[in-house]
Amino acid sequence: MKKYLLLAICALFLATVANGTGIILPAAGGGNTDLTGLGADNNLARWDGTDTIQDSACSVSDSGLLSCTDITASGQIYSAQDTETQAASSAHTISWADGNSTVWDLEAATGNITLTLSNGVAGASYIIKIIQGSTARDVTWPASVKWPGGVAPVISTGENDVDIVSLYFDGTSYYGTYGQDFQ
Numbered sequence: 001m002k003k004y005l006l007l008a009i010c011a012l013f014l015a016t017v018a019n020g021t022g023i024i025l026p027a028a029g030g031g032n033t034d035l036t037g038l039g040a041d042n043n044l045a046r047w048d049g050t051d052t053i054q055d056s057a058c059s060v061s062d063s064g065l066l067s068c069t070d071i072t073a074s075g076q077i078y079s080a081q082d083t084e085t086q087a088a089s090s091a092h093t094i095s096w097a098d099g100n101s102t103v104w105d106l107e108a109a110t111g112n113i114t115l116t117l118s119n120g121v122a123g124a125s126y127i128i129k130i131i132q133g134s135t136a137r138d139v140t141w142p143a144s145v146k147w148p149g150g151v152a153p154v155i156s157t158g159e160n161d162v163d164i165v166s167l168y169f170d171g172t173s174y175y176g177t178y179g180q181d182f183q
Helices: 002-015
Strands: 022-026 032-036 043-047 053-060 066-068 081-085 091-095 101-105 113-118 125-131 162-169 174-182
Touching: 091 101
Parallel strands: 081 101, 091 113, 101 125
Antiparallel strands: 022 032, 043 053, 053 066, 125 162, 162 174
16 A cells, blocks of 8 residues: 555656646546646645545645654665765765765876765765775865774775765764774
């Protein structure tokens, strides 16, 4: 039942037309039905199990962000894993708009790398899998990253060594922990 409800919500979302008055759904017998008067602009409608469409606790912002007051999920919720390939330079930016986890391969780096983190969302957690190149490189972390004891990690130095960095963002600072030299 939950799977079908989720599919119905997705169908409602995909049928949404950003007209500022509600949503438009196919009506029985063809044509469209404009569901207006559902409360705030951009709210998603929900079916109550009878013949009534009601306001839901979910809305979609003009930028496409889905917000709900209560979500229960069965199974996993995740974002796609991004792959960051270090350009032949000594600077790199990871944009969290690409997902909450990334694999960052340092093979092409031309020196130690100064890292920038962008598009973090307050309350979100992020993971970076760092793969060391054939020439050992270190990372200079942004000042916004806070580490246990105030000491940033020195990443593993062996070719293809893997380190994992976990970050929590509070809207101002990232709080980092790490594991090194996974084998």
